[in-house]
Amino acid sequence: MSSIPETGTTLVETYDLIVLGGGAVGENIADRAVRGGLSAVIVEHELVGGECSYWACMPSKALLRSQAVLTAARRVPGAAQAVAGELDVDAVLARRDRVVNDWSDAGQAEWVRGAGIDLVRGHGRLSGIRQVTVTDADGSTTLLIARRAVAIATGSDPRMPDIPGLREAAPWASREATSAKHVPGRLVIIGGGVVAAEMATAYAGFGSAVTLVARGGLLDGMEPFAGEQVADSLRERGVRLLLHTGTTRVDRDDSGVTLETSTGELILADEVLVAAGRVPRSTGIGLETIGLEPGSWIETDDTLRVPGFDWLYAVGDVNGRALLTHQGKYQARAAGDVIAARANGQPVSDAAWGSHVATADHRAVPQVTFTDPEVASVGLTEAAARAAGIRTRAVDYEIGWVAGATLHAEGYQGRARMVVDEDRSVIVGATFVGPDVAELVQAATIAIVGEVPLDRLWHAVPAYPTISEIWLRLLETYGRESAEPAPRRTVEYPWLDVASVI
Ligand SMILES: Cc1cc2nc3c(=O)[nH]c(=O)nc-3n(C[C@H](O)[C@H](O)[C@H](O)COP(=O)(O)OP(=O)(O)OC[C@H]3O[C@@H](n4cnc5c(N)ncnc54)[C@H](O)[C@@H]3O)c2cc1C
């Protein structure tokens, strides 16, 4: 890093890489660039660690974990008798506070320094080519100049639907739901996606009377049985589900919130939570100074570089490729490494599945929804595979029929689906729904990314009696067609410009 002395109120600093946004993704891209021999600075205007650490993944899972443990114990005789008490909601909230370090980022800022990354606190915006101007709380500015690259890692914000009265009703969004210090007696949720399903589970478990109003179904976009099984379970917990129902108006007065549905029903609640997806945090960051559209998802190529700019990258939620922490960090590893490689004149590995590309964003994005039952999925659903023109066969199996599941819990209920590309004889998608299925998804991810032929998968023997035996049952249901291993050949996926060897 070279430093030019202060000029007026503006300090000028020069780095190889400037990272705008210090969430998990911004931390990772800076770290990889530094490991590649570059200097890097992170600009952060709130908490280092970002949404996931303080208002998203970590607190939401902390809110859900205690009741998941309690439910699991209640499903096993012997343990059930030992947990006769109720969930201690105050203790759950206190544990959530510890998980988020009481919203202090001191530890994360220390990690950044230890990784050899500089941190500038304040609001950053692009102010020209390879330039970022940072304004701190006092109004003083620092002009950062990048020798090599600027990476935008500013994340996303909740989408606020244009529903009359909603903004004036001071709705909760995901931050308020995950950081709440009290549990509302009545909670109405707008949305039927992942946040809605997880928060309905959490707050119903805390004793709130929860109503979920979704204009579509529950967990649309996943295999249909996922949403159906989670819906059944939420109803059993007393959640009222109004699916395929719009919201026409929201009002707040001294008695609370009134939500009017498209069927004319009035729902009274103490709080309304909006869980209607995300919008990119790409306004107010100076995109217009380089000819890009503020407010849009920032498009990138698979090396995470923005087309038309040899110095600009976008990683994590803000590029809209896959709004998940692990996927953003994966992008950051590829992008940090490729920025270093390009800077150092080293070879760039940008073919599909190379070390400098995020190919898995298109083919193998794993996700776990921490409802009860859990939903763990990766790759394509059956419907998405068919829509992509793949000759598809889907096989289903009840997880409760596996010996490991019968031991795991009384009356275990769940289902698995394996989606097979018949031409290539490989798995392109898998979904597991059931208690404690989260850890099953990594095996499916490896099978998809490794393009492991089905006849080879028969040799990946699951241990008895684990729930992983679901893999054997899925293969048996599919059938073992030939005694000879399938020949390997190269095909083009019509939905992705990538040649694959099978
Ligand atoms: C309720 C909820 C639960 C979730 N649970 C999971 C989960 O279990 N697993 C999972 O994988 N994903 C989960 N997600 C998604 C996950 O939170 C995001 O994918 C992830 O946080 C994105 O990381 P990011 O670094 O791209 O953005 P962020 O974490 O939002 O980080 C961006 C950072 O940039 C900073 N910033 C923005 N603009 C500026 C600026 N102009 N100047 C300076 N700093 C700026 C912000 O303050 C922030 O710190 C969840 C999301 C929600 C809402």
Ligand SMILES: NC(=O)c1ccc[n+]([C@@H]2O[C@H](COP(=O)([O-])OP(=O)(O)OC[C@H]3O[C@@H](n4cnc5c(N)ncnc54)[C@H](O)[C@@H]3O)[C@@H](O)[C@H]2O)c1
């Ligand atoms: N466990 C996890 O991995 C996890 C947990 C929570 C969130 N997340 C991530 O965070 C992101 C945000 O989650 P989310 O649940 O907000 O989004 P989502 O995309 O999962 O669901 C959005 C929901 O809002 C509805 N909706 C959209 N626009 C609407 C409108 N104008 N009016 C009414 N309803 C509308 C949709 O029909 C859908 O039901 C997701 O992309 C998800 O990947 C992940």
